[in-house]
Amino acid sequence: MSDQLIIFDTTLRDGEQSPGASMTRDEKLRIARQLERLKVDVIEAGFAAASNGDFESIQTIARAIKDSTVCSLSRANDRDIARAAESLKGANRARIHTFIATSALHMEKKLRMTPEQVLEQAKQAVRFGRNLIEDIEFSAEDGYRSEPDFLARVIEAVIKEGATTINVPDTVGYAIPELYGEFIRNLRERVPNSDKAVWSVHCHNDLGMAVANSLAGVKIGGARQIECTINGLGERAGNCSLEEVVMAIKTRKDYFGLDVNIDTQHIVAASRLVSQTTGFVVQPNKAVVGANAFAHASGIHQDGVLKARDTYEIMRAEDVGWAANKIVLGKLSGRNAFKQRLQELGVELDSEAAINQAFTRFKELADRKSEIFDEDILALVNAEGAEH
Numbered sequence: 001m002s003d004q005l006i007i008f009d010t011t012l013r014d015g016e017q018s019p020g021a022s023m024t025r026d027e028k029l030r031i032a033r034q035l036e037r038l039k040v041d042v043i044e045a046g047f048a049a050a051s052n053g054d055f056e057s058i059q060t061i062a063r064a065i066k067d068s069t070v071c072s073l074s075r076a077n078d079r080d081i082a083r084a085a086e087s088l089k090g091a092n093r094a095r096i097h098t099f100i101a102t103s104a105l106h107m108e109k110k111l112r113m114t115p116e117q118v119l120e121q122a123k124q125a126v127r128f129g130r131n132l133i134e135d136i137e138f139s140a141e142d143g144y145r146s147e148p149d150f151l152a153r154v155i156e157a158v159i160k161e162g163a164t165t166i167n168v169p170d171t172v173g174y175a176i177p178e179l180y181g182e183f184i185r186n187l188r189e190r191v192p193n194s195d196k197a198v199w200s201v202h203c204h205n206d207l208g209m210a211v212a213n214s215l216a217g218v219k220i221g222g223a224r225q226i227e228c229t230i231n232g233l234g235e236r237a238g239n240c241s242l243e244e245v246v247m248a249i250k251t252r253k254d255y256f257g258l259d260v261n262i263d264t265q266h267i268v269a270a271s272r273l274v275s276q277t278t279g280f281v282v283q284p285n286k287a288v289v290g291a292n293a294f295a296h297a298s299g300i301h302q303d304g305v306l307k308a309r310d311t312y313e314i315m316r317a318e319d320v321g322w323a324a325n326k327i328v329l330g331k332l333s334g335r336n337a338f339k340q341r342l343q344e345l346g347v348e349l350d351s352e353a354a355i356n357q358a359f360t361r362f363k364e365l366a367d368r369k370s371e372i373f374d375e376d377i378l379a380l381v382n383a384e385g386a387e388h
């Protein structure tokens with residue numbers, strides 16, 4: 001089995017399904033270019049049959065993007081699939097992603113179809129798509145809540161029809177990591193032609209486990225594609241977040257033993273771009289891309305990081321595109337961090353006693369003010385009559 005993991009970004013499709021996150025064609029193109037810079041393997045650019053605007057956005061992206069595969073979503077019917085293929089004309093590498101729900105609940109209550117009808121429609125969709133484009137992904141919507149025997153039959157059949165990627169979504173974010181991983185593994189074992197396709201995970205974050213579930217799908221289940229979005233943007237509580245899942249694979253290569261193509265130095269810029277475009281603020285304590293993700297406030301941590309960064313940092317801020325890590329001066333800071341900041345500001349105090357005195361004044365100020373800025377420190381030492 002390959003040790004290369006395919007990163008499939010769906011910020012422009014599932015991400016845009018987040019209420020209030022709709023984007024214009026130009027905004028989508030800007031994000032697609034940033035995703036290409038990031039070296040994302042597949043960019044899902046939209047749902048061609050959903051609207052003319054979506055169709056045009058996909059068409060624009062398909063023509064502009066050269067290095068990533070551009071993908072268009074479609075329901076499992078000929079009209080949608082033809083529209084998806086049309087939107088991808090001119091792409092260097094194109095993929096059609098067709099889906100139909102396979103859970104009893106969705107088939108009965110939403111589609112009002114029998115399992116046999118769903119099976120036939122899935123086969124027909126893949127057969128039709130395969131005549132237009134070679135790279136065909138099939139998704140079993142609500143796959144995780146589907147009856148495994150039936151799902152295995154559908155997957156075996158669509159692989160026979162030529163599906164090259166099989167995606168098993170946890171559409172409603174109901175999965176638990178171990179159970180989802182085992183679900184994928186059992187399916188792969190049950191489907192006789194399973195090795196003819198790449199298996200993919202697509203997890204929603206309703207219980208806050210989208211990243212953990214995706215990783216379990218890879219580690220336990222043997223999936224080799226992860227579907228994710230920048231900042232975890234997406235329907236309801238969002239999708240698996242690209243920055244988190246990628247940095248987990250990279251930082252814990254000792255455990256996963258897998259590689260991703262992603263150029264991680266572009267992660268923060270991608271996060272900022274998506275946040276500014278959609279107006280969705282990134283919470284400060286968000287892993288990897290939150291403003292505090294590499295900030296140290298406690299004196300003990302600051303002292304440790306100043307001596308050796310890996311005492312409290314498992315990855316480097318610079319590796320994901322931050323200029324540097326951050327020592328936040330406040331009431332918890334120690335003398336060491338304060339002294340270091342004086343040096344960075346070019347402040348020279350002539351004795352240890354003078355530093356101690358300035359540090360005492362700094363602590364008094366920090367008790368009144370939650371964050372101390374460089375200007376505060378300069379004002380404080382100037383008042384002490386220091387030269388700098």
Ligand code: KIV
Pocket residue numbers: 014099139140141142167169170171172202204
């Ligand atoms: O969550 C989901 O099931 C989806 C499919 C369309 C892949 O987004």
Ligand code: ZN
Pocket residue numbers: 014169171202204235
């Ligand atoms: Zn989804």
